[in-house]
Amino acid sequence: MSAAELLRIEDLRVSFAGDAGRSEAVRGVGFAMGREKLGIVGESGSGKSLTARSVLRLLPPGAVMSARTLTFDGTDLMALSARAMRRVRGQRIGLIPQDPKFALNPVMTIGRQIAEAVRLIGTSRAVAKERTLDLLRDVGIEDARRVARAYPHELSGGMAQRAMIAMMIAPDPALLIADEPTSALDVSVRRQVLDILDGLIEDRGMGLVFISHDLGLVGAFCDRVLVMYSGRIVERCEARALAHARHPYTQGLLAARPRLKVPVAVLPVLERDPAWTDDGEPAP
């Protein structure tokens, strides 16, 4: 982890109104990160996406969030006005969604969408056009001119996700949040997209929050990993040490995966211990 702190979260909570009062989906999450690749893993409903999207204060309707600390690059995000927050989103922190086909505007060419993001930082139309082509080349697209003229439906999933990444890095953000960015992609394309993401983060010195349900992927790609269960972080470790995770939940998830080189007759099934719900770090 690089010395400079980029993001600090303390006692983050997200709750929803339910039949029996409010229920908390994120229950006191805290971590700090620098310009590194931080993975957040867990099963559906563990609160990993809500945690990451809280950084952008982009939550589903009805969700209420609170945090003792939510500081990004020296700025207290909780204190920002809606207007000031809009300048952080996209420009200082980018979000790469799971499926670019839903996130890209279907009736606008790729080039115009990226140019729009470039012009956020205030350049002329002509400069933005050149910069768009450079960005497309940065994400490994060789025939940048053709792709810039294309509409999202004319691109493959991998190509569309690269275009999405190009758009997100256009304003030169300090932090990228990627929410299952390769789950909709085929394995061979996944590898290319991950390599491109890795290169960009290295070259530009960005931080990355990488959300995934895939422990193998996070272990191989990230620097550090947070494991979430039931709205709390139950384990933190170096990514390369994930195979030696200590929490029974993490161990259970790792064991439940069928593995190509290690055949078993019956897969170990995760036995959930009610005590895990109270594991992790409750607010002091």
Place this chain on the structure above:
Amino acid sequence: MIEFENLSVRFGEGAGRVAALSDFTLSVGEGEAVGLVGESGGGKSTVLRTLAGLAPVYGGAIRLDGRVLGRRRDRAFARRVQMVFQDPYGSLHPRQTVAGCLALPLRIHRLGDVDARIAAVLNDVGLGLEYRFRYPHQLSGGQRQRVAIARALMLEPGILLLDEPTSALDVSVQAEILNLLARLREERSLSYLFVSHDLAVVAHLCDRLGVMQGGRLIETISAGDLRAGRSRHPYSQGLIAEAAALA
């Protein structure tokens, strides 16, 4: 008992015509579990859909128990072959209870003992009797997939077509469903034709795999040879390397 012989499937007309499946030949024996792997657009789901009568055959033939299948699938076919889909959220009727869903195939086929059969099949897939009156939205993803498997078993078929049945599930739930499918296959001597993009999942459940690319079967390989890396085709070798790297 299932034989695909030089099967071709094409979609569209003229310049926009796409060959979804070309010259596909494969057989699945009694009690055998055969997997189909490959990337999207490779044609693996088209194989299942063609067998189920959901996609048009352009050339070649499909034989079931030695007889060539025609255009339409009759009731006898439904009692022999059933299908489980990827998304249990989409494949169950939202306004039908579990019991209603499971009773439907029995009604269509005019079979009696409805309550007893439903109770038996629920027990078989590891769901208690209390689930009979629940609606899909009251079930977890894994429970819904158990209901979808139970529905496929209602007519006591010999063959299950499984199209990415665990891809929408969390890894811990996937393990439960894969264990269930392995146990059912043994208890009922079922044959599986199992489609998945996940090599490790297919190798876990199947004896033999077909690797598909661009609508063609480029290699068939035993699960043992796959694990040992004894693949002859560079495309398969790439898939194996990627699956092993993330284990």
